[in-house]
Amino acid sequence: MVIFFEKFARLSLKSTFIWSLCPQYSTALTTVGRALIVRSSQLIQHRYVHSRGLGASPANPGAAPPRLPFSRVTQEVLAFFRTLLPGRTITDPDLLKSSNVDWLKTVEGNSEVLLRPKTTEEVSQILRHCSERNLAVCPQGGNTGLVGGSVPVFDEIILSTSLMNQVITFDNISGILTCQAGCVLENLSNYLEERDFIMPLDLGAKGSCHIGGNVSTNAGGLRLLRYGSLRGTVLGLEVVLADGRILKCLATLRKDNTGYDLKQLFIGSEGTLGVITAVSILCPRKPKAVNVAFLGCSSFQQLLETFQYCRGMLGEILSAFEFLDASCMSLLEKHLKLTNPITESPFYIVIETAGSNATHDEEKLHQFLEEVMTSSLVTDGTVATEATKIKALWSLRERVTEALTHEGYTYKYDISLPVEKIYDLVQDMRGHLGDMAKNVVGYGHVGDGNLHLNITSPSKDPALLAAIEPYVYEWTSEWKGSISAEHGLGLKKRNYIYYSKPSEAVALMGMHTHSSEHTHTP
Amino acid sequence: MHRSSEVKHVASYLNTRGCECFGQPCESHCPVLTDRTIHVQLKTFIKIRVKPDRTGVVTDGVKHSMNPFCEIAVEEAIKLKEKKLVKEVVAVSCGPQQVQETIRTALAMGADRGIHVEVSGKDYETLGPLQVSKIFAALAKKEQADLIILGKQAIDDDCNQTGQMIAALLDWPQGTFASEMTLEADKMKVVREVDGGLETIKIKLPAVVTADLRLNTPRYATLPNIMKAKKKKIANVKPADLGVDVCSRLEVLKVDEPPQRQAGVKVETVDDLVGKLKEAGRV
Numbered sequence: 001m002v003i004f005f006e007k008f009a010r011l012s013l014k015s016t017f018i019w020s021l022c023p024q025y026s027t028a029l030t031t032v033g034r035a036l037i038v039r040s041s042q043l044i045q046h047r048y049v050h051s052r053g054l055g056a057s058p059a060n061p062g063a064a065p066p067r068l069p070f071s072r073v074t075q076e077v078l079a080f081f082r083t084l085l086p087g088r089t090i091t092d093p094d095l096l097k098s099s100n101v102d103w104l105k106t107v108e109g110n111s112e113v114l115l116r117p118k119t120t121e122e123v124s125q126i127l128r129h130c131s132e133r134n135l136a137v138c139p140q141g142g143n144t145g146l147v148g149g150s151v152p153v154f155d156e157i158i159l160s161t162s163l164m165n166q167v168i169t170f171d172n173i174s175g176i177l178t179c180q181a182g183c184v185l186e187n188l189s190n191y192l193e194e195r196d197f198i199m200p201l202d203l204g205a206k207g208s209c210h211i212g213g214n215v216s217t218n219a220g221g222l223r224l225l226r227y228g229s230l231r232g233t234v235l236g237l238e239v240v241l242a243d244g245r246i247l248k249c250l251a252t253l254r255k256d257n258t259g260y261d262l263k264q265l266f267i268g269s270e271g272t273l274g275v276i277t278a279v280s281i282l283c284p285r286k287p288k289a290v291n292v293a294f295l296g297c298s299s300f301q302q303l304l305e306t307f308q309y310c311r312g313m314l315g316e317i318l319s320a321f322e323f324l325d326a327s328c329m330s331l332l333e334k335h336l337k338l339t340n341p342i343t344e345s346p347f348y349i350v351i352e353t354a355g356s357n358a359t360h361d362e363e364k365l366h367q368f369l370e371e372v373m374t375s376s377l378v379t380d381g382t383v384a385t386e387a388t389k390i391k392a393l394w395s396l397r398e399r400v401t402e403a404l405t406h407e408g409y410t411y412k413y414d415i416s417l418p419v420e421k422i423y424d425l426v427q428d429m430r431g432h433l434g435d436m437a438k439n440v441v442g443y444g445h446v447g448d449g450n451l452h453l454n455i456t457s458p459s460k461d462p463a464l465l466a467a468i469e470p471y472v473y474e475w476t477s478e479w480k481g482s483i484s485a486e487h488g489l490g491l492k493k494r495n496y497i498y499y500s501k502p503s504e505a506v507a508l509m510g511m512h513t514h515s516s517e518h519t520h521t522p
Numbered sequence: 523m524h525r526s527s528e529v530k531h532v533a534s535y536l537n538t539r540g541c542e543c544f545g546q547p548c549e550s551h552c553p554v555l556t557d558r559t560i561h562v563q564l565k566t567f568i569k570i571r572v573k574p575d576r577t578g579v580v581t582d583g584v585k586h587s588m589n590p591f592c593e594i595a596v597e598e599a600i601k602l603k604e605k606k607l608v609k610e611v612v613a614v615s616c617g618p619q620q621v622q623e624t625i626r627t628a629l630a631m632g633a634d635r636g637i638h639v640e641v642s643g644k645d646y647e648t649l650g651p652l653q654v655s656k657i658f659a660a661l662a663k664k665e666q667a668d669l670i671i672l673g674k675q676a677i678d679d680d681c682n683q684t685g686q687m688i689a690a691l692l693d694w695p696q697g698t699f700a701s702e703m704t705l706e707a708d709k710m711k712v713v714r715e716v717d718g719g720l721e722t723i724k725i726k727l728p729a730v731v732t733a734d735l736r737l738n739t740p741r742y743a744t745l746p747n748i749m750k751a752k753k754k755k756i757a758n759v760k761p762a763d764l765g766v767d768v769c770s771r772l773e774v775l776k777v778d779e780p781p782q783r784q785a786g787v788k789v790e791t792v793d794d795l796v797g798k799l800k801e802a803g804r805v
Contacts, residue, residue, distance in 0.1 A: 086790075087790035087791055088790075289584070294742075295745075339739070339744035341744075342742070343744075343745055369745055369748075370749065373745050373746070373749065378745070380744055380745060380746065381744065381745040382742040382743060382744050382745065383743075383745070383748065385585070385587070386585060386587035387585070388590075391743075439712070465587075
């Protein structure tokens with residue numbers, strides 16, 4: 001890994017859209033969260049040297065790079081915004097506070113302006129204005145991101161989608177929903193459930209996250225196993241580019257092979273290529289029968305074998321396969337007073353089935369449960385078919401993140417690995433960190449090969465961080481895993497992209513952002 | 523002679539009407555949901571729809587499950603058995619074929635055997651506390667039960683009558699809204715939740731007790747027990763066999779949804795707010 005960094009040359013300001021990697025300058029990629037750093041038709045190139053990075057050091061690799069020479073907000077600019085968005089241009093520091101800090105309370109910016117547009121046209125005018133005056137903008141949805149990408153790094157203008165919360169259309173034959181980017185995921189779920197459909201994704205942050213943010217970060221979640229990722233379910237996007245141009249690709253078609261699929265670039269781009277203002281998404285029918293089983297396994301190997309059986313016997317009705325370890329359970333019991341429904345085990349599995357016929361599904365589920373019980377793959381378990389109990393069992397998995405916040409400072413790692421290796425990383429980290437860490441827990445979407453590794457210490461500890469990083473990334477890289485399965489890069493992980501992507505790929509990403517704006521650079 | 527050794531049967535009535543919260547937020551009708559499901563978004567889990575002919579609510583395709591208060595009753599019965607204060611726990615439910623599933627859940631929690639009183643079709647739609655209490659009184663005599671525990675009320679009709687009616691028909695003492703029950707020799711000490719606080723009474727057995735929210739936290743039925751429950755017996759009985767007429771004395775005239783809640787109005791500034799308040803004549 002060190003070899004790449006030695007090639008990096010000095011920083012020089014050029015015309016790039018955001019941080020980009022341009023091979024002719026051999027620069028490193030720095031992703032400053034979802035901040036759209038726009039320079040009036042000039043793009044800025046960041047050079048970032050990992051070990052000698054500007055603003056970063058081995059002890060604090062996630063630290064922000066220095067502020068680039070963007071303009072500052074003036075009274076004239078404020079006046080423009082106040083005319084454009086009367087009553088929706090916020091400058092009160094108390095109101096700005098919550099938008100300047102991320103959900104984990106680990107990253108804080110100092111923006112002085114928060115804008116709340118209601119329409120795509122307003123977003124377009126804001127971005128054009130900022131682009132002309134070289135003002136940096138930070139798009140913000142529900143501010144639930146975990147990598148420090150949703151809040152300003154410095155004094156970027158925050159562009160919030162919270163008032164863009166209208167459903168545009170819903171077709172109950174095709175199941176295609178079109179809505180503005182600021183719709184809260186849970187509200188969309190409720191809207192659809194009344195019409196006998198559901199959103200194809202579900203995550204713990206559903207009460208606050210916006211669909212635009214979900215798409216920008218290509219959120220995964222609990223239903224990915226069954227319905228696939230947003231790359232498959234999003235049918236169209238309306239995006240406002242940095243210079244204010246509106247890209248209207250809000251198709252509501254399942255099939256459209258006319259040219260390059262541009263929306264795929266924006267999905268997962270974390271707001272670096274444009275601000276998503278509307279989404280059209282394909283929604284599945286609401287299942288008539290949902291069952292949840294909560295099982296205990298005595299070893300990770302048995303957990304994996306249970307997964308095999310699950311796939312085989314539940315197959316088409318399986319909609320989620322999640323796991324958590326004994327340390328997670330004890331934190332849930334300690335901080336949230338939740339009760340373990342079964343006997344204590346080293347590993348717990350949450351299995352959800354969703355189908356169109358309750359009797360059939362229950363039969364399949366009971367056959368599966370009988371099989372895994374009699375073969376002793378599973379040591380204990382319980383089943384829920386009724387809504388209250390289902391929610392209670394799910395909360396054991398969904399609230400682990402919350403329980404961890406009570407332990408002090410959490411170091412979060414969202415890793416994709418070959419399924420057999422998932423728990424090896426947790427055990428290895430425990431051994432490697434020893435007493436430095438208070439807790440080392442593992443949980444996550446084991447069905448998708450995605451581990452959420454969390455380490456806690458009573459307070460932020462640079463020595464602990466240095467012991468964790470880059471060890472965890474090197475470990476991941478060794479097994480060809482991803483250092484950020486679904487959380488994205490944001491501010492905190494921007495420097496680690498090399499652990500999961502070859503330099504040629506990163507170069508191409510940079511070239512793209514470079515060229516996509518060059519067409520309208522004078 | 524200690525009465526406790528003679529306590530043979532504890533019949534636990536399970537109301538298995540649908541978990542329908544009649545269009546109102548669950549927290550007001552189903553406090554058990556508030557209490558046991560921590561951090562759950564408190565809203566109706568099942569959308570309640572009134573039938574077009576306004577004779578009732580739509581129950582087709584709605585998932586039915588054990589009444590939460592009755593679950594607490596089952597849990598208490600099993601606790602008594604675990605303390606060796608009772609010999610046998612019998613779970614009873616009245617209704618169509620589907621109630622067998624609910625009885626199985628009780629068996630999986632630890633009940634010894636079940637009785638399914640078959641009532642279906644039109645009779646089931648009009649089945650209410652009076653008929654159920656008659657069935658129960660007859661069963662209690664037949665099974666020679668010493669203690670009947672049931673939920674204080676069903677969360678679909680909120681009648682809160684069945685327990686009281688059973689006691690009246692059998693001329694047994696009753697301890698309703700129990701948040702604590704302790705067997706002391708041949709008497710049951712019951713702490714009741716009443717409007718003014720807590721009332722402690724002692725009632726002689728045989729007796730009827732209805733369970734309130736804070737009596738206990740029901741256990742989850744674990745897989746090994748679910749497997750064992752499959753082998754436990756569920757007897758089939760008809761109301762006629764017990765000499766009970768399930769004909770209803772009540773006629774439902776109409777069922778309506780509660781009035782739609784008016785949407786609030788959001789204002790941008792304090793001046794707007796004052797203006798709107800003045801318009802509405804509130805200021």
